[in-house]
Amino acid sequence: MAKYMGKRFLFTILTLILVTIFLFLLTHVSGADPAKIMLGTNATPEAVEAMRAKLGLDRPWYVQYFSWISDLLHGDLGTSYYRDEKVSDLLVKYFKPTLALAIYSELIAIIIGVPMGIMQAKNKGKASSVIISTITLIGLSIPGFLLGLFLMFFFSVKIKIFPVSGYKAITEGFGEHIKSLVLPSLALGLSQAALITRTTNSAMLEVLNSEYIKTARAKGVNEKTILWKHALRNAMIPIITVCGQSFAVLFGGAVVIETIFNISGLGTLVYNSISNRDYSIIQGAVLVIALVYVVINLLVDVLYGIEDPRIRVGGKK
């Protein structure tokens, strides 16, 4: 297991290095000159040159890259071109709501998706299975923003049990915090739940057809234990994979829901920075999202190893 973990960790570091190179080059070749952006269109060429020198943009690209990496490792992501704020502070501020939203959405998705998928597989050929599959299809087809608006209309406007929009930090009271995120989490989580239901169902159907399920039945294991212990343990790999993927997607892809519910999250920050061409923020935000992806993937790999003894020894041979 240690060897397997070491290998995974090494891959993670490698991925991150590649991400930084890619990110650096992306902003470098995009042709946008931060000095010009900062000084505006009326700046004289001399002023621009002076600014470039001040920002260190006149140095060769690899020197710039390593100085950027060095700053990065010291937690310094630079300053926003537009706002007079440190990028790292901005990222922390905007990351918190996104993290909370992603966690609650994923929890909703897993709590609904996995049992529904298991039930669907268990009741194969029965009406309840068809009903679940229909609900799943609807869940996958309805866009998140539409669902968000529906939820807002019913629960905030009609019966007024949840706030229409806005985000309350956990420091402002847990109850308020949860209340502010219930609807957006549902809007994001339900379609993910549908995805997880589908994956769980197909994984369970495959496992339930395997020989070792017959063996379990032949030794007298009851059907409930067969389903929840013998079959589910073996169906976990695809389920973990899809949960990891959907969790990662929630970090970068929640812009629409964040906008509808007026939550200042990472997606919103990226969107605004792109319209402002605030490259230092884009760089920082993309880096954070990449880091989240990499960490989630590492976590998924660890879970694979715990889950399946055959993967654990993968590094042995």
Added chain:
Amino acid sequence: MSLLEVKNLKTSFKTLRGMVTAIDGVSFNVDKDEMVAIIGESGCGKSVTSQSIMRLYPETDQSVEYEGEVLFNGEDILHIPFKEMAKHRGNDIAMIFQDALASLNPVFTVGDQIIEALRIHKKITKKEAREEAIKLLEQTGIPDAAKRVDAYPHELSGGMRQRAMIALALSCRPQILIADEPTTALDVTIQAQIMEMIVNLNKEYGMGIILITHDLGVVAQHCKRAMVMYLGQIVEEGDVETMFKHPMHPYTKGLIKSVPTTKTDKDKPLYTINGVVPKLSEAGDGCRFCDRCEHATERCFHECPSLKAAGEEGHNVRCFLYE
């Protein structure tokens, strides 16, 4: 009263084209101490027969239907509630499967899988069950059992896995053991060892054994009685010695002729039965073997013969040639 009496067992599966009867009226008995063989090509219903006795098909979705009776010590276990049946499985009737790698759960250690079986049927602690599991593994000839008990199936060799599978099946000392092609996936040398072990179980513990195989040599060597199945029906049954010396049914004759011996002429191609086992859904009203039979007459295509006594006592055959 026999230990196990199968009476006119019929198993049908729901398919897209309606119900298909996979086994059609199979009857046989297994006594204590007895080792009975079921022989036939792939697709003849050998495995369906054994899995119907154990009721291994999930019954919740009504995709399987049973008719007839399976009497275990006189109790009809074919029609007791599915939950009740679980108490018999593993405890009274156990089964070993062909492919031990596929049949052992890959995410649990072999020890855990045996411990689970023990704790379902016996009131013992985890620790006692673990000791019992190690003992069982030792009995089946696994060296270093105290260590291997914590091994996952993929960490064992093929022969070792089959031994672990047998240890699992024996865990609760069942009265009947169904061995579904237990040696097919193994090397010849290991095949012999595993067969020897199964024979010993039969002799030492008086376990009734149903051996499902297409290895006629194994049957000739170890079994007293055998049934030959073809497309869901028994076509011939009787004493192994007489049946192998004087096979009656054209299918049995064909099977025996297909086995190479030291006297077989090496220059001639080996005898084969023409064609393949047809699909169940294509079975007509006539004899199910008629399409491949060298002796088929007009009558065979319209009428299915019944299993009737022929030759020596206990020898039955399903063929018009012996009426």
